[in-house]
Amino acid sequence: NAGVTQTPKFQVLKTGQSMTLQCAQDMNHNSMYWYRQDPGMGLRLIYYSASEGTTDKGEVPNGYNVSRLNKREFSLRLESAAPSQTSVYFCASRDTTYEQYFGPGTRLTVT
Amino acid sequence: GENVEQHPSTLSVQEGDSAVIKCTYSDSASNYFPWYKQELGKRPQLIIDIRSNVGEKKDQRIAVTLNKTAKHFSLHITETQPEDSAVYFCAAKGEDSSYKLIFGSGTRLLVRP
Numbered sequence: 001n002a003g004v005t006q007t008p009k010f011q012v013l014k015t016g017q018s019m020t021l022q023c024a025q026d027m028n029h030n031s032m033y034w035y036r037q038d039p040g041m042g043l044r045l046i047y048y049s050a051s052e053g054t055t056d057k058g059e060v061p062n063g064y065n066v067s068r069l070n071k072r073e074f075s076l077r078l079e080s081a082a083p084s085q086t087s088v089y090f091c092a093s094r095d096t097t098y099e100q101y102f103g104p105g106t107r108l109t110v111t
Numbered sequence: 112g113e114n115v116e117q118h119p120s121t122l123s124v125q126e127g128d129s130a131v132i133k134c135t136y137s138d139s140a141s142n143y144f145p146w147y148k149q150e151l152g153k154r155p156q157l158i159i160d161i162r163s164n165v166g167e168k169k170d171q172r173i174a175v176t177l178n179k180t181a182k183h184f185s186l187h188i189t190e191t192q193p194e195d196s197a198v199y200f201c202a203a204k205g206e207d208s209s210y211k212l213i214f215g216s217g218t219r220l221l222v223r224p
Binding site: 031040041042043048050056058059094098100102103104105 | 120211
């Protein structure tokens, strides 16, 4: 039981490049989330998926898109990366008691 | 929408002392309040949570209290140990959404040996 996994662990992009962050969970959870974590600002919700086939915007969705590929996988895409998107990105899934389980994170640097 | 404020941003205590971190929330209908611990370079992990029908919950050295009237909740760590050093986040789930948590900005706790 791997829990929540994310790839890649680290990534460096140039301004304007695109990339997709991958997330998968093997706990059969319905809900999945993408957060970004910046120093002094806690965890801010980018997008979430309440269940397979649905996605909704969180607090900071601009510049991102998501895809809920199936129940296990939820990806985050940056179409044209900007330095302001330099951050640590966490994927999470949620069980029926509301507890969220986080992945190990992706550290993204945009130069 | 829900807004969560967390204080202090940093807290330094002597090993064995108690630590208290406080959060306030804006949505009076919020009904679930978890606390997450994040060690350096690691992922956040749930350490304790409380629901709106309970005023206090304890788990060994940690406890959470909730004051619905004042719309604030607190994390209490007693007999602190160096391994308690981490960043702690509070969060709140609004009544209008079963899916979203709004997180506070975090408290960096340092326990001095």
